[in-house]
Amino acid sequence: MSKLGIIVASTRPGRIGLPIAQWFEGEARTHGGFAEVDLIDLAEVGLPFMDEPNHPRLGQYTKQHTKDWSARIAGVDALVFVMPEYNYGYNAELKNAIDFLHNEWKYKPVGFVSYGGVSAGTRAVQAIKQVVTTLKMTPLFEAVSIPFVQQMIDDEAQFQPNEIVVAASKAMLDELVRVEAALRPLREDA
Protein backbone atom coordinates (compact mmCIF):
# COMPACT_ATOMS: atom_id res chain seq x y z
CA MET A 1 0.00 0.00 0.00
CA SER A 2 1.24 3.41 -0.87
CA LYS A 3 1.14 7.04 0.15
CA LEU A 4 -0.76 9.85 -1.53
CA GLY A 5 0.36 13.48 -1.32
CA ILE A 6 -2.32 16.14 -1.78
CA ILE A 7 -0.77 19.51 -2.58
CA VAL A 8 -2.70 22.67 -1.70
CA ALA A 9 -1.42 24.98 -4.44
CA SER A 10 -2.98 28.27 -3.38
CA THR A 11 -1.23 30.14 -0.57
CA ARG A 12 -3.49 33.23 -0.41
CA PRO A 13 -5.07 34.29 2.89
CA GLY A 14 -8.70 33.18 2.68
CA ARG A 15 -8.03 30.73 -0.17
CA ILE A 16 -10.77 28.30 -1.02
CA GLY A 17 -8.15 25.78 -2.05
CA LEU A 18 -7.68 24.69 1.56
CA PRO A 19 -11.30 23.61 2.28
CA ILE A 20 -11.44 21.91 -1.12
CA ALA A 21 -8.23 20.03 -0.34
CA GLN A 22 -9.52 19.09 3.12
CA TRP A 23 -12.68 17.70 1.51
CA PHE A 24 -10.58 15.73 -1.01
CA GLU A 25 -8.37 14.42 1.79
CA GLY A 26 -11.53 12.99 3.41
CA GLU A 27 -12.56 11.41 0.11
CA ALA A 28 -9.12 9.84 -0.26
CA ARG A 29 -9.20 8.41 3.26
CA THR A 30 -12.71 7.01 2.72
CA HIS A 31 -11.68 5.57 -0.65
CA GLY A 32 -8.97 3.56 1.07
CA GLY A 33 -6.79 2.94 -1.98
CA PHE A 34 -3.83 4.61 -0.30
CA ALA A 35 -2.57 3.47 3.08
CA GLU A 36 -1.43 6.99 3.97
CA VAL A 37 -2.49 10.45 2.92
CA ASP A 38 -0.31 13.54 3.39
CA LEU A 39 -1.99 16.95 3.05
CA ILE A 40 0.81 19.19 1.82
CA ASP A 41 -0.10 22.86 2.22
CA LEU A 42 2.28 25.10 0.25
CA ALA A 43 1.41 27.99 2.57
CA GLU A 44 2.79 25.95 5.49
CA VAL A 45 5.74 24.61 3.52
CA GLY A 46 6.66 28.26 2.95
CA LEU A 47 9.27 27.94 0.22
CA PRO A 48 10.93 31.16 -0.94
CA PHE A 49 11.35 31.83 -4.64
CA MET A 50 13.75 29.24 -6.07
CA ASP A 51 17.12 29.94 -4.44
CA GLU A 52 19.25 26.85 -5.14
CA PRO A 53 22.48 27.37 -7.12
CA ASN A 54 22.54 23.89 -8.70
CA HIS A 55 20.14 22.26 -11.14
CA PRO A 56 17.69 20.18 -9.07
CA ARG A 57 18.41 17.04 -11.12
CA LEU A 58 21.79 16.88 -9.30
CA GLY A 59 20.08 16.72 -5.92
CA GLN A 60 22.82 18.91 -4.44
CA TYR A 61 20.57 20.98 -2.26
CA THR A 62 22.15 23.70 -0.16
CA LYS A 63 19.15 24.99 1.78
CA GLN A 64 17.35 23.23 4.62
CA HIS A 65 13.95 24.21 3.19
CA THR A 66 14.85 22.37 -0.05
CA LYS A 67 16.07 19.28 1.82
CA ASP A 68 12.82 19.19 3.79
CA TRP A 69 10.74 19.69 0.64
CA SER A 70 12.71 16.95 -1.14
CA ALA A 71 12.10 14.48 1.69
CA ARG A 72 8.38 15.28 1.77
CA ILE A 73 7.87 14.67 -1.95
CA ALA A 74 10.25 11.68 -2.09
CA GLY A 75 8.05 10.08 0.57
CA VAL A 76 4.88 9.93 -1.52
CA ASP A 77 3.99 7.56 -4.36
CA ALA A 78 1.25 9.55 -6.06
CA LEU A 79 0.11 13.16 -6.09
CA VAL A 80 -2.98 15.28 -6.41
CA PHE A 81 -2.70 18.99 -7.08
CA VAL A 82 -5.62 21.00 -5.71
CA MET A 83 -5.18 24.06 -7.86
CA PRO A 84 -6.84 27.33 -8.83
CA GLU A 85 -6.66 29.04 -12.18
CA TYR A 86 -5.00 32.45 -12.14
CA ASN A 87 -5.23 34.46 -15.36
CA TYR A 88 -5.82 31.34 -17.47
CA GLY A 89 -2.76 29.61 -16.02
CA TYR A 90 -1.54 27.73 -12.94
CA ASN A 91 -0.48 29.76 -9.91
CA ALA A 92 3.15 30.77 -9.53
CA GLU A 93 3.59 29.22 -6.07
CA LEU A 94 2.82 25.76 -7.44
CA LYS A 95 5.28 26.15 -10.33
CA ASN A 96 7.95 27.38 -7.91
CA ALA A 97 7.43 24.38 -5.63
CA ILE A 98 7.68 22.02 -8.61
CA ASP A 99 10.85 23.68 -9.93
CA PHE A 100 12.72 23.19 -6.64
CA LEU A 101 12.93 19.41 -7.20
CA HIS A 102 13.49 16.95 -10.02
CA ASN A 103 13.94 13.22 -9.37
CA GLU A 104 11.48 13.34 -6.48
CA TRP A 105 8.63 13.77 -9.01
CA LYS A 106 9.77 11.06 -11.40
CA TYR A 107 7.42 8.22 -12.38
CA LYS A 108 4.67 9.39 -10.07
CA PRO A 109 1.09 9.79 -11.26
CA VAL A 110 -0.62 13.13 -10.68
CA GLY A 111 -4.33 13.90 -10.59
CA PHE A 112 -5.83 17.37 -10.66
CA VAL A 113 -8.58 18.91 -8.58
CA SER A 114 -9.12 22.30 -10.23
CA TYR A 115 -11.64 25.03 -9.63
CA GLY A 116 -12.65 28.43 -10.92
CA GLY A 117 -15.47 30.07 -12.86
CA VAL A 118 -16.92 28.71 -16.08
CA SER A 119 -13.61 27.02 -17.00
CA ALA A 120 -13.37 25.05 -13.71
CA GLY A 121 -9.63 25.67 -13.78
CA THR A 122 -9.18 23.39 -16.77
CA ARG A 123 -7.01 25.87 -18.67
CA ALA A 124 -4.56 25.82 -15.77
CA VAL A 125 -4.61 22.02 -15.74
CA GLN A 126 -3.91 21.77 -19.45
CA ALA A 127 -1.04 24.24 -19.06
CA ILE A 128 0.59 22.35 -16.20
CA LYS A 129 0.55 19.02 -18.03
CA GLN A 130 3.55 20.05 -20.12
CA VAL A 131 5.42 20.94 -16.92
CA VAL A 132 4.73 17.67 -15.12
CA THR A 133 5.53 15.48 -18.13
CA THR A 134 8.93 17.20 -18.41
CA LEU A 135 9.60 15.81 -14.92
CA LYS A 136 8.35 12.35 -16.02
CA MET A 137 5.21 12.51 -13.96
CA THR A 138 2.15 10.87 -15.49
CA PRO A 139 -0.88 13.19 -15.53
CA LEU A 140 -4.25 11.45 -15.32
CA PHE A 141 -7.11 12.00 -17.73
CA GLU A 142 -9.59 11.53 -14.88
CA ALA A 143 -9.94 14.85 -13.09
CA VAL A 144 -12.10 16.74 -10.62
CA SER A 145 -13.06 19.96 -12.42
CA ILE A 146 -15.16 22.31 -10.29
CA PRO A 147 -16.93 25.16 -12.15
CA PHE A 148 -18.56 28.14 -10.42
CA VAL A 149 -16.81 27.02 -7.28
CA GLN A 150 -18.06 29.90 -5.13
CA GLN A 151 -21.56 28.38 -5.29
CA MET A 152 -20.21 25.31 -3.44
CA ILE A 153 -18.67 27.26 -0.56
CA ASP A 154 -21.08 27.56 2.38
CA ASP A 155 -21.41 30.27 5.06
CA GLU A 156 -18.78 28.50 7.21
CA ALA A 157 -16.31 28.60 4.29
CA GLN A 158 -16.60 24.82 3.88
CA PHE A 159 -16.73 23.12 0.49
CA GLN A 160 -20.04 21.45 -0.32
CA PRO A 161 -19.58 19.43 -3.53
CA ASN A 162 -22.42 18.25 -5.74
CA GLU A 163 -22.75 14.59 -6.68
CA ILE A 164 -20.94 15.09 -10.00
CA VAL A 165 -17.86 16.33 -8.17
CA VAL A 166 -18.00 13.48 -5.66
CA ALA A 167 -18.30 10.89 -8.45
CA ALA A 168 -15.37 12.47 -10.29
CA SER A 169 -13.19 12.25 -7.18
CA LYS A 170 -13.90 8.52 -6.81
CA ALA A 171 -13.11 7.91 -10.49
CA MET A 172 -9.86 9.84 -10.21
CA LEU A 173 -8.79 8.01 -7.04
CA ASP A 174 -9.53 4.63 -8.67
CA GLU A 175 -7.30 5.52 -11.62
CA LEU A 176 -4.61 7.02 -9.41
CA VAL A 177 -4.33 3.70 -7.54
CA ARG A 178 -4.07 1.76 -10.82
CA VAL A 179 -1.45 4.03 -12.40
CA GLU A 180 0.56 4.27 -9.19
CA ALA A 181 0.86 0.47 -9.11
CA ALA A 182 1.80 0.35 -12.81
CA LEU A 183 4.56 2.94 -12.37
CA ARG A 184 6.01 1.41 -9.21
CA PRO A 185 8.57 -0.80 -11.06
CA LEU A 186 9.89 2.27 -12.87
CA ARG A 187 10.32 4.11 -9.57
CA GLU A 188 12.09 1.13 -8.07
CA ASP A 189 14.50 0.96 -11.04
CA ALA A 190 15.25 4.69 -10.98
Ligand SMILES: Cc1cc2nc3c(=O)[nH]c(=O)nc-3n(C[C@H](O)[C@H](O)[C@H](O)COP(=O)(O)O)c2cc1C
Ligand atom coordinates in the same frame (compact mmCIF):
# COMPACT_ATOMS: atom_id res chain seq x y z
C1 LIG B 1 -4.86 36.56 -9.49
C2 LIG B 1 -6.16 35.85 -9.79
C3 LIG B 1 -6.46 35.48 -11.07
C4 LIG B 1 -7.62 34.76 -11.35
N1 LIG B 1 -7.85 34.30 -12.61
C5 LIG B 1 -8.87 33.44 -12.83
C6 LIG B 1 -9.00 32.78 -14.09
O1 LIG B 1 -8.23 32.95 -15.00
N2 LIG B 1 -10.01 31.88 -14.22
C7 LIG B 1 -10.91 31.63 -13.22
O2 LIG B 1 -11.80 30.80 -13.40
N3 LIG B 1 -10.81 32.26 -12.02
C8 LIG B 1 -9.82 33.14 -11.81
N4 LIG B 1 -9.68 33.76 -10.60
C9 LIG B 1 -10.73 33.55 -9.60
C10 LIG B 1 -10.40 32.35 -8.77
O3 LIG B 1 -10.98 31.20 -9.34
C11 LIG B 1 -10.93 32.50 -7.34
O4 LIG B 1 -10.43 33.72 -6.80
C12 LIG B 1 -10.50 31.37 -6.46
O5 LIG B 1 -11.01 31.60 -5.16
C13 LIG B 1 -8.97 31.27 -6.40
O6 LIG B 1 -8.56 30.15 -5.65
P1 LIG B 1 -7.94 30.30 -4.18
O7 LIG B 1 -9.00 31.02 -3.35
O8 LIG B 1 -7.75 28.89 -3.70
O9 LIG B 1 -6.69 31.09 -4.29
C14 LIG B 1 -8.53 34.48 -10.31
C15 LIG B 1 -8.23 34.89 -9.01
C16 LIG B 1 -7.06 35.55 -8.74
C17 LIG B 1 -6.73 35.93 -7.32
